[in-house]
Amino acid sequence: MSLTLIIGNKNFSSWSLRGWLALELSGAPYTEKLVSLYGPDSRRQLLQHSPTGKVPVLQSEDGAIWDSLAIAEYLAERFPEAHLWPQNPAARALARSACAEMHSGFVALRSNLPMDLQRDQALPQIPADAQADIERICELWQDCRQRFGQDGPYLFGQVSIADAFFAPVAARLRSYQVTLPAAAAAYVNTIYEWPAFQRWYRAGLQETESNA
Structure with missing residues (x-):
């Protein structure tokens, strides 16, 4: 499976961190792409990857998954062996x-x-x-x-x-x-x-x- 995670600045982007950590937990290989949130062209660049113009967004063979909670649920379903949620x-x-x-x-x-x-x-x-x-x-x-x-x-x-x-x-x-x-x-x-x-x-x- 080919996965690319679009994130914002690591110092500031809390939602990007959530999606990134969930992806790390999955154990799946992925490519990371960082788009600055504070540049003059940030909005245009983000809209090339995310329909909302926000991060994170996960590009997958199933299409784009945006919003960190949606990304986490997608990863939990695609990689059940990783036990991203508690088993109990x-x-x-x-x-x-x-x-x-x-x-x-x-x-x-x-x-x-x-x-x-x-x-x-x-x-x-x-x-x-x-x-x-x-x-x-x-x-x-x-x-x-x-x-x-x-x-x-x-x-x-x-x-x-x-x-x-x-x-x-x-x-x-x-x-x-x-x-x-x-x-x-x-x-x-x-x-x-x-x-x-x-x-x-x-x-x-x-x-x-x-x-x-």
Whole structure:
């Protein structure tokens, strides 16, 4: 199978990171194409690959798959042996719920703490609505870990799509030096020790383009 993943800047593009990590989990060979999100010609270039002009988009023999959650589901179906979702039905249902909540929610966190892997500085003050998002995320992580995380350090023990979806959140919390409960801080460390995330992180640190 021929797969090409179109992504944006690794330092800033949280949705690209989700799709990329899911593809890494699948174990499938693929080609990566990075399109700058902040150049004068970015929109035109993106529309050559994505009907929405957004990233990520996966080009496959079945056509284009856009949106990170659609990409993750496609990969889970095409590569079932990779077990991208937890195998336990109850764990899988919770993982899908958590990913759906991440996909559609936490707007205040996204707005006030945008992903910037090169950042290492706290905000003067975290807005109340963003703090509420952070508290909900920590609660959700704890629920996943307590119920299904006994056999490993990831949300459901073994690494899964759920970790791909929350990796950019972990990155935000680290970049903005957010004080976290011990369990949440340990999970952030787990993400930063994930070899696939480390590769993306190192590449993001090397980028020089600004999003200003």
